[in-house]
Amino acid sequence: MVSEIRAIYFDLDDTLCGYWDASKQALRTAFERHGPEGRAAEEMVRHWAAAFREYAPTLKHTGWYEGYLQRAEPTRTEQMRLTLARLGIDDSELAALLSRVYMEERDRALKLFPDALTVIEALHPKYPLGLITNGPADLQRQEIATLGIGHYFKNIFIEGEMGEGKPAKAVFDRAALVVDCEPHEVLMVGNSYLHDIRAALENGWHAVWIRRDSDVPPSAGGEAPRPEELPAGAPSPDATIGTLAELLPLLGIP
Numbered sequence: 739m740v741s742e743i744r745a746i747y748f749d750l751d752d753t754l755c756g757y758w759d760a761s762k763q764a765l766r767t768a769f770e771r772h773g774p775e776g777r778a779a780e781e782m783v784r785h786w787a788a789a790f791r792e793y794a795p796t797l798k799h800t801g802w803y804e805g806y807l808q809r810a811e812p813t814r815t816e817q818m819r820l821t822l823a824r825l826g827i828d829d830s831e832l833a834a835l836l837s838r839v840y841m842e843e844r845d846r847a848l849k850l851f852p853d854a855l856t857v858i859e860a861l862h863p864k865y866p867l868g869l870i871t872n873g874p875a876d877l878q879r880q881e882i883a884t885l886g887i888g889h890y891f892k893n894i895f896i897e898g899e900m901g902e903g904k905p906a907k908a909v910f911d912r913a914a915l916v917v918d919c920e921p922h923e924v925l926m927v928g929n930s931y932l933h934d935i936r937a938a939l940e941n942g943w944h945a946v947w948i949r950r951d952s953d954v955p956p957s958a959g960g961e962a963p964r965p966e967e968l969p970a971g972a973p974s975p976d977a978t979i980g981t982l983a984e985l986l987p988l989l990g991i992p
Contacts, residue, residue: 739925739944739976740990745917746861747893749904749928750871750878752953754854754982755885762956764844768836774827782821783956789820790957807898810877814841848884853983858890860991866917868893870910870926872903872933893917904930905937914943925976927985929953931966935975946985947975 751757762783769782797803797813806813815837822833861867869891871878875898882888893916897903900912914924921942928934929948938945953965968974977988986992 740988742923743865743925743944743989744923745868745914745919746865746925746927747868747870747913748891749926749930749934750869750881751873752929752950753927753934753948754858754887755848755850755881756952757848757881758955759952760844760847760849763847764840764842765956767843768840772832772835772839774822774825774832777825785824786817786821787957787959789824790817791959793817793820794957806874807901808875810841810874811837813874845880845884848881850885850887851982853981855887857982857985858887860986861989862890864991866892868895868913868917870895870904870913870928870934872897874898904933905940907937907941910937910941910943914941927982929966931968931972936972939973939975945975946988947978948980948982948985949978950980 748754765783765786766779769777769779769786773779773782793816797806802813802816815834818836818840819830819833821836822829858867867890869882871894873896875896878896878898882894888894893913895909895913900909903909910921910926914921917924922944924938925944925946926934926938927946927948928938929950931947935945935947949965951965954963977984979985979988
């Protein structure tokens, strides 16, 4: 793999930064400050998770997706409205307030993983680096600005700006084209097996899967949710790592 790689793309959320950790912290804060009276924050997070599992899979089929691509606020507020509705509460002003506080606190809590900047700075002089990230255009641009990492990446591909996201083949084709590379010359580093790893492998890229114990969304069900596992019979990545720092020796960088 080392001798072939000419360009590297990273996923953003929970690959370079702890999005789920920030999200969990922000949800608790929002519900502690403004949740319905008599309802503990942890209970409200469970209602939010249940509402998310019902709502998120419908976005592309119920008219929400086109707006979601551009702006995160409408679907984020609708998610809060549905959370309150599970308790029989119909209060659009409270839903909007919870949505705003959640967004502000999540952005405040968002941080790069401790080794992320060291790895980016080590790779930046040696490879053209890029980002391929799913999510609304405004939210993803805000995250990149909050983290202060945009100048390291020659190419940034955002679902909201392209009109489609990973694992669509067109996304990977476009990313390889702009760095003038054959597919086998490009490496994808990401935390999602479906969106990052399998998609990259199926498009002829190399792929390194980063799996951390923290990589569990607040919407996960069950009593002890675990990070994503390799599906039975699925193609394996070139390597699986637990920290970004482990990427450097894989690429022959001390």
